């Protein structure tokens with residue numbers, strides 16, 4: 262038996278009747294409410310499935326050197342293996358570690374440049390001092406001895 266309801270175009274529904282009221286599951290009384298409820302349950306199930314425990318406060322080592330970066334990456338991989346974080350969360354976590362390494366590298370380079378500039382300035386001053394001392398020394402080519410006639 263076909264449903265007594267009509268579709269959005271006003272045509273007979275045609276779906277199989279469920280129960281004894283002559284309507285299909287979509288057209289039975291309260292069907293809209295049941296559909297909305299099922300949809301909400303589906304959304305909650307999806308959220309629950311995507312919800313991960315994540316990292317606990319203080320679980321991750323503070324990023325301070327390369328060993329701590331390594332520790333953070335290992336903690337991320339373990340959390341993924343234990344299904345505490347999602348693949349996307351691991352990617353974001355590792356991206357954070359990479360960013361820290363880039364910033365650290367830039368800081369190290371800036372520090373090295375500053376040190377080299379100071380060393381260069383010291384070497385320049387030493388050269389100036391040596392040049393001055395050399396200029397003040399009596400020349401070995403200027404003699405006080407008179408040349409014989």
Ligand SMILES: [Zn+2]
Pocket residue numbers: 264265266267274275276284285286287288
């Ligand atoms: Zn119907």
